Amino acid sequence: MPDLLQIEHIRKTFPGVIALDDVSFSVAEGEIHTLLGENGAGKSTLMNVLTGLYHPDRGTIRVNCQPVAFASPRDSLACGIGMVHQHFMLVPAHSVFENILLALDRVPNLFSRKKYQAKIQQLLDEFDLQLDLATPVWKLSIGAQQWIELIKLLMRDCRLLILDEPTAVLTPQESARLFKVLLKLKQRGKSIIFISHKMREVMEISDRVTILKKGHSIASLSRGNYDDKRLAALMIGEDMIPQWEKRAQAGDQIILDIRQLAVRNDRGLADLEDFNLQLRKGEILGIAGVAGNGQKALAEVLTGLKSASHGQILAGGQDLTSSNARHSYIAGIAHIPEDRKSIGIAPDMSVDDNLIMKNFKNGTFNRWIFQDRKAIRRNAAEKIEQFAIKAGPDGTPVRYLSGGNIQKVIIARELSERPAVLVALYPTRGLDIGSAEYVHKVIADGATEGMSTILISEDLDELLKLSDRIAVMFRGKLIGCVDPQNTSREEIGLMMSGERQGGAA
Amino acid sequence: MVEILLDATVRAGTPILFATLGAIINERAGIINLGIEGLMLIGALAGFAGTFVSGSLLIGVLAAFAAAFIAGSIHALITVQLRGNQIVSGLALTMLGIGITALFGKTMVGRTIEGFERIAIPLLSELPVVGRAFFNQDLLIYFSFLLVFKVWFFFYRTRWGLAVRTLGENPAAADTCGVPVNLYKFLAVTVGSGFVGIGGAYLSLATTPMWIENMSAGRGWIAVALVIFAGWSSPRALFGAYLFGGITAMQLRFQAMGTTVSAHILQMLPYVFTIVVLVISTLRLQKGASQQPESLGLPYDREDRK
Numbered sequence: 001m002p003d004l005l006q007i008e009h010i011r012k013t014f015p016g017v018i019a020l021d022d023v024s025f026s027v028a029e030g031e032i033h034t035l036l037g038e039n040g041a042g043k044s045t046l047m048n049v050l051t052g053l054y055h056p057d058r059g060t061i062r063v064n065c066q067p068v069a070f071a072s073p074r075d076s077l078a079c080g081i082g083m084v085h086q087h088f089m090l091v092p093a094h095s096v097f098e099n100i101l102l103a104l105d106r107v108p109n110l111f112s113r114k115k116y117q118a119k120i121q122q123l124l125d126e127f128d129l130q131l132d133l134a135t136p137v138w139k140l141s142i143g144a145q146q147w148i149e150l151i152k153l154l155m156r157d158c159r160l161l162i163l164d165e166p167t168a169v170l171t172p173q174e175s176a177r178l179f180k181v182l183l184k185l186k187q188r189g190k191s192i193i194f195i196s197h198k199m200r201e202v203m204e205i206s207d208r209v210t211i212l213k214k215g216h217s218i219a220s221l222s223r224g225n226y227d228d229k230r231l232a233a234l235m236i237g238e239d240m241i242p243q244w245e246k247r248a249q250a251g252d253q254i255i256l257d258i259r260q261l262a263v264r265n266d267r268g269l270a271d272l273e274d275f276n277l278q279l280r281k282g283e284i285l286g287i288a289g290v291a292g293n294g295q296k297a298l299a300e301v302l303t304g305l306k307s308a309s310h311g312q313i314l315a316g317g318q319d320l321t322s323s324n325a326r327h328s329y330i331a332g333i334a335h336i337p338e339d340r341k342s343i344g345i346a347p348d349m350s351v352d353d354n355l356i357m358k359n360f361k362n363g364t365f366n367r368w369i370f371q372d373r374k375a376i377r378r379n380a381a382e383k384i385e386q387f388a389i390k391a392g393p394d395g396t397p398v399r400y401l402s403g404g405n406i407q408k409v410i411i412a413r414e415l416s417e418r419p420a421v422l423v424a425l426y427p428t429r430g431l432d433i434g435s436a437e438y439v440h441k442v443i444a445d446g447a448t449e450g451m452s453t454i455l456i457s458e459d460l461d462e463l464l465k466l467s468d469r470i471a472v473m474f475r476g477k478l479i480g481c482v483d484p485q486n487t488s489r490e491e492i493g494l495m496m497s498g499e500r501q502g503g504a505a
Numbered sequence: 506m507v508e509i510l511l512d513a514t515v516r517a518g519t520p521i522l523f524a525t526l527g528a529i530i531n532e533r534a535g536i537i538n539l540g541i542e543g544l545m546l547i548g549a550l551a552g553f554a555g556t557f558v559s560g561s562l563l564i565g566v567l568a569a570f571a572a573a574f575i576a577g578s579i580h581a582l583i584t585v586q587l588r589g590n591q592i593v594s595g596l597a598l599t600m601l602g603i604g605i606t607a608l609f610g611k612t613m614v615g616r617t618i619e620g621f622e623r624i625a626i627p628l629l630s631e632l633p634v635v636g637r638a639f640f641n642q643d644l645l646i647y648f649s650f651l652l653v654f655k656v657w658f659f660f661y662r663t664r665w666g667l668a669v670r671t672l673g674e675n676p677a678a679a680d681t682c683g684v685p686v687n688l689y690k691f692l693a694v695t696v697g698s699g700f701v702g703i704g705g706a707y708l709s710l711a712t713t714p715m716w717i718e719n720m721s722a723g724r725g726w727i728a729v730a731l732v733i734f735a736g737w738s739s740p741r742a743l744f745g746a747y748l749f750g751g752i753t754a755m756q757l758r759f760q761a762m763g764t765t766v767s768a769h770i771l772q773m774l775p776y777v778f779t780i781v782v783l784v785i786s787t788l789r790l791q792k793g794a795s796q797q798p799e800s801l802g803l804p805y806d807r808e809d810r811k
Binding site: 101 | 665667
């Protein structure tokens with residue numbers, strides 16, 4: 001097969017960061033080519049270069065052996081290159097139809113609604129997708145929104161489809177369906193660049209794999225020339241992976257008792273409904289579910305960011321739902337938020353200051369009405385060593401740290417007060433394997449010392465590895481609790497898509 | 506009585522209606538324009554001067570559109586091309602408008618022109634109650650009816666309109682669909698500004714056919730508030746503008762009837778009403794019934810790393 005796309009020696013820098021240093025690879029016609037790499041390896045940057053969003057500093061891109069320069073996404077679309085971005089490029093307030101229509105080429109300014117609706121419907125039928133064109137996008141599940149993105153590209157007749165971690169937001173069943181569609185597209189001669197760091201999927205679907213590491217393309221291997229161990233070794237390289245062991249069973253004492261909790265969101269819809277859950281001392285309770293099924297609301301109501309519209313949160317028999325006791329109690333809950341840059345830290349403040357944000361009112365860091373800079377510095381030095389944070393020179397704003405190190409700053413701060421409960425929302429999302437393992441180790445060690453953890457994650461492997469129990473959420477409700485020891489990924493996947501489990505723990 | 510009041514309502518509401526429609530076009534593309542007050546003044550002076558020099562009302566209206574279009578392109582340049590702060594740029598535009606019209610308007614003070622005259626539409630103008638108010642008016646008012654519909658049609662029935670709405674919601678989505686983001690934003694700001702200019706010209710060509718310094722008297726700010734009240738929709742803007750026009754008409758009527766309430770208090774009413782409207786619509790926004798374009802006020806930089 002001839003090469004549809006060739007990329008040679010691409011370099012792209014941002015102020016202070018080399019995102020891509022020297023990247024080369026090629027994609028053949030009718031090939032599924034996987035880009036594998038840890039977060040921060042430059043996968044998304046590379047794809048943004050390919051779609052004309054970023055301009056490379058150096059290097060050439062060839063389509064059908066012709067060198068091309070993309071000034072904007074318009075140009076790359078004209079070459080038949082389209083992308084499903086990790087953060088969907090959709091307008092939530094607009095209908096499915098409007099979102100797809102805008103992506104179409106050569107639509108007259110005064111278009112016939114019927115004609116284009118029929119065209120889109122035809123494609124939907126072809127791939128056996130059920131989507132109501134008139135529904136506003138915000139009402140749809142994340143999985144459905146991803147189909148819209150894919151439809152946008154197919155309607156435009158793109159020859160090269162780029163999918164940036166498409167399965168991160170899907171249940172295993174939905175992923176399987178996506179793969180079926182991708183294989184069908186491949187048979188029709190479309191090329192696909194598939195980005196992932198889930199080894200299982202990569203092994204299943206790829207014709208060829210290119211591994212990115214720290215902005216370099218370090219290897220391109222065809223199917224048959226690799227196995228998962230080889231890929232993992234190439235991807236991680238010599239990075240250290242911390243070792244940890246899962247400790248003994250959880251105790252019997254109930255730390256948190258959530259009863260019939262309901263939370264409404266800004267649109268007045270229920271984010272959580274009739275939610276019942278108990279957390280025991282020293283337990284790691286995993287919460288599985290496709291993102292957007294109420295996990296965030298659960299974390300926010302537990303950490304006091306949102307109030308419940310109904311139901312109770314009991315701790316040691318005391319009702320904390322709305323009383324003043326809630327405030328003092330919340331002080332004992334540590335929170336690793338989902339969006340670490342916008343909620344977890346104050347990006348422009350230094351590591352030192354970010355580390356004392358939770359307890360700056362303590363006498364330790366104050367002298368009369370002034371800050372005790374020496375004590376703050378001492379505290380930071382201690383934490384930086386203890387949690388192995390690569391913090392740069394003193395006074396570096398946190399925003400310049402890598403994702404993994406920002407997460408360590410948050411964890412160091414949150415765990416400094418020895419909390420009774422940790423609520424961790426997607427704590428390893430976007431982290432490289434080394435940092436992710438570190439987070440796991442901290443959570444497991446905490447449990448050994450009696451800290452109870454609610455671990456919300458979309459990574460089933462992570463949940464199965466860490467949790468004592470896994471609760472599955474769907475559309476704001478608890479579908480059921482299962483024991484990770486004797487439950488398969490498929491069973492949990494089914495529950496994630498809303499099928500109730502009969503007679504589970 | 507009702508007929509007269511309704512008629513005065515439409516006449517008082519029309520300049521604000523034009524300004525609100527112009528502002529809606531701006532904000533739908535994601536650009537806040539606080540220069541509306543200044544643009545109205547520029548339109549008022551350009552409209553009056555154009556008519557005075559040429560003797561043609563049409564040329565006056567076109568001059569108002571063009572002058573406001575050019576003034577609006579300053580705001581577009583700063584906010585779209587240079588990604589500057591929209592609030593600061595808009596406020597500067599208002600101050601520029603006030604100052605520049607005071608300066609160049611000196612020679613126009615005290616001059617007179619023949620303003621727009623009423624043209625009755627046969628049959629329709631005979632209708633009871635509404636006939637006189639809506640169908641025995643001047644050409645600009647008929648144009649404003651058309652514009653309300655056109656703006657709605659543009660946003661909800663054409664592809665360009667869809668593209669502009671997408672810019673206000675999620676410019677990155679429009680960009681990845683191949684929409685030339687900056688060009689469309691620029692045009693939305695300038696064309697919207699042009700319609701604001703016509704709103705100003707209505708004051709100097711129809712309401713009182715003369716140029717008076719600072720004659721917009723805060724109507725531009727009311728338009729800014731009405732955009733929120735109207736939920737960024739042009740038919741609701743018509744309603745809002747007439748509601749405001751109605752209060753203006755009513756307080757004038759009270760004054761003419763010689764009530765004991767101080768004229769100053771009565772003149773305050775439209776502005777008090779604006780504040781009340783803002784409070785109510787803001788409360789409604791917080792309840793989540795928001796139609797506010799999601800990226801309103803945010804500059805778009807394609808290479809920005811989020």
